[in-house]
Amino acid sequence: MTSNNPAVFLLMVNGQIEAADFPEYDDLYCKYCFVYGHDWAPTSGLEEGISQITSKGGGSQSLVWNFPLDITFKSTNPFGWPQIVVSVYGPDTFGNDVVRGYGAVHIPFTPGKHTKTIPMFVPESTSRLQRFTSWLMGRHPEYTDPKVVAQGEGREVTRVRSQGFVTLQFNIVTKDMKKLGYETTSEHSAATGLPRTSQQL
Amino acid sequence: MAELHIIGQIIGATGFPQNSLFCKWGVHTGGAWRLLSGLKEGQTQVDMPQTGDMAYWSHPIDLHYTTKGLQGWPKLHLQVWHQDSFGRCQLYGYGYIHIPSSPGQHRLQCVTWRPLGSWQDQLSEMFVGGGPQLRSPDLIYSGADRYRLHTVGMGTVELELCIFLRHFDRYGVES
Numbered sequence: 091m092t093s094n095n096p097a098v099f100l101l102m103v104n105g106q107i108e109a110a111d112f113p114e115y116d117d118l119y120c121k122y123c124f125v126y127g128h129d130w131a132p133t134s135g136l137e138e139g140i141s142q143i144t145s146k147g148g149g150s151q152s153l154v155w156n157f158p159l160d161i162t163f164k165s166t167n168p169f170g171w172p173q174i175v176v177s178v179y180g181p182d183t184f185g186n187d188v189v190r191g192y193g194a195v196h197i198p199f200t201p202g203k204h205t206k207t208i209p210m211f212v213p214e215s216t217s218r219l220q221r222f223t224s225w226l227m228g229r230h231p232e233y234t235d236p237k238v239v240a241q242g243e244g245r246e247v248t249r250v251r252s253q254g255f256v257t258l259q260f261n262i263v264t265k266d267m268k269k270l271g272y273e274t275t276s277e278h279s280a281a282t283g284l285p286r287t288s289q290q291l
Numbered sequence: 292m293a294e295l296h297i298i299g300q301i302i303g304a305t306g307f308p309q310n311s312l313f314c315k316w317g318v319h320t321g322g323a324w325r326l327l328s329g330l331k332e333g334q335t336q337v338d339m340p341q342t343g344d345m346a347y348w349s350h351p352i353d354l355h356y357t358t359k360g361l362q363g364w365p366k367l368h369l370q371v372w373h374q375d376s377f378g379r380c381q382l383y384g385y386g387y388i389h390i391p392s393s394p395g396q397h398r399l400q401c402v403t404w405r406p407l408g409s410w411q412d413q414l415s416e417m418f419v420g421g422g423p424q425l426r427s428p429d430l431i432y433s434g435a436d437r438y439r440l441h442t443v444g445m446g447t448v449e450l451e452l453c454i455f456l457r458h459f460d461r462y463g464v465e466s
Binding site for chain 2: 113114127167168169170171173193194195196198199200208209211214239240241242243245246248249250251252253270271272273274275276
């Protein structure tokens with residue numbers, strides 16, 4: 091009989107959307123949201139957010155947001171591991187708000203500190219005429235729901251242009267993954283001297 | 292039964308002659324493995340990078356397998372294609388990589404190669420494009436029938452995969 095038999099494991103994410111690197115654009119803000127599978131549920135923290143608008147300033151080429159991320163998930167299954175989807179927006183020549191990039195990355199999987207730099211891409215217009223009219227009208231192609239960036243299906247018909255990077259920092263803590271039987275790092279269990287049961291496969 | 296989770300991204304590709312690239316990928320396993328959830332093949336978007344040489348796809352991979360044996364450990368195979376401004380697609384490389392067998396996060400580079408035809412084929416390829424392709428994609432990840440194939444190396448595809456193993460130690464498997 092076991093005193094502690096957990097049914098779920100927890101994933102705690104602390105971090106920030108640190109800065110962006112877009113050589114051609116300025117005055118940008120970003121929105122983030124989390125996309126996860128059916129077995130996952132957030133237990134605390136904010137699932138979405140919008141940052142402040144940042145500029146490059148004098149000589150520095152860096153666009154700094156320093157925007158906090160704080161969320162905890164619970165799950166029974168690593169399938170559908172949460173991803174963070176970041177969308178960056180900025181003004182075009184005429185002052186309209188247009189999308190400058192979408193990007194997505196999985197939340198890091200192992201406890202510890204991680205820095206991720208993700209590429210940001212925009213959907214591309216199909217023809218030169220459409221590119222010109224969208225520049226003139228301020229209505230560039232964008233996704234109706236940014237969450238499609240986190241999915242693998244239906245991307246084979248899209249053409250995109252990658253034009254910048256966003257740097258994120260994460261500090262990850264997991265609880266009870268080992269108790270549920272998941273090995274997430276390659277530490278050899280023989281080193282601990284615990285008895286190993288062997289069965290026929 | 293033991294379980295394997297493969298979660299990560301096909302990040303992008305670099306080192307190819309042109310930049311407007313997409314990738315068709317698939318995961319092949321032996322008979323003892325069963326896919327519980329996730330898509331085991333797919334095609335990325337076409338990326339035209341504005342700055343730099345690397346084409347970025349950030350294509351998510353999330354697979355959950357269960358297995359009764361170690362044989363036929365999953366292999367990820369890919370085909371990198373180039374789409375030009377007219378919408379024509381040309382093969383740029385085949386490559387495969389074994390899914391890592393130790394748990395944790397891995398940054399992987401997959402090298403690619405392209406079949407090379409005769410000198411007449413290469414000359415017409417220079418003007419018209421195209422080029423020889425494999426008749427069946429099984430050859431990408433099997434070594435059985437490659438004897439007289441003549442190929443040339445192309446760029447590399449970068450992936451970041453995290454492997455979770457579950458209950459492998461109950462069966463005495465060390466990794």
